Amino acid sequence: MRVKILWLVAIFCLFLVVFAHEFFQKFLFMRPCEQCVYIRLDFLIIALGAFFGTIKFIRFFGGVIAIFGAISGINHSLILNKIHTALHSELPFGVSGCNTEPSFIFNLNLHKIAPSLFMPTGECGSDSPAVPSGANISKMQEFFINLYENGWYLAPKWEFLNMAQCTLIAFITCIVLIFWAFLPKKLVFRAFF
Template structure:
């Protein structure tokens, strides 16, 4: 199907179009890849390469992204299968809702930590309590063990480490903490993840609503067709 035809169908029947898109793997795979990219970026680039230590809320945020990725993978196995799609939705919506909550809490802690409101710095512990009591920090400490303080995500270079010229330049760039644009302290990490989780959640809500409406319309149409057939036979 050509791009022009896709947009034409969307303008004429947006609900049906969005529902049909879900029966393709692309959107589910894209959601899973985006979520895994965010986790890998946080772990492999910011934590390992730039020495930014993850806090308690940070590892919870990672779990939320993994839940969304798992939901996308499950649904992508066969998007037209109602059971797999429902499981995918449940994991992805749960992850996005929890991700928004974790990110908002981290943003509040970040604001308190960089102000005079010392009593506002709560909810940050080196001993995380994951949902369903999963001991993820024991199973995979490199990914889920908090080693930093909430609200302070600037690089902490271990003694004796020799940085490459690129590492030195980037760690200096983030010396006052992670911001989308550090020189002006524009949008901290928590604010960026709130937007990311919020966008995913909005997409999921809209997509689920369109899917449910489409299923309801199909059943209504099938019922009307059956009723007309029965009426015709009686006549």
């Protein structure tokens, strides 16, 4: 059961990264910001840690990596939400935390190795589609671009839960599932029965 939970976490995190890149970035022309690419990396770190957690001899090491990724992701989501809230308020002054040159853990040059995934090209808090001039878009693309014209929201029509809030919920869900997967069986059993 615990291994299945870790596989679920790994697949969920990989899905979110691929979906953000392929659907929002490529299909809808939403450019990722600095905090967005950090959040992508955090999801990949969780996926890697969860995968390692399924291997008996390095299970603890995998758990540490996954927890690190989740905590880092929570931090980056909170920063992005603060920026988003400030930019969408009446007084958008004093906003910081978004650079065009990212600084990854261990000084990795991920933005040079995989620029499509890790190069920030957008501004934090501004997550509306930016369709390049002369782009040939399909009717489906046009529908979704119009749907997200005011920014990325889980329910765009009502502007309910922005991207930063949704990633925060996803990271909290991951950390709960990771802890669940690593708790001793006796504690899990006692907690629910």
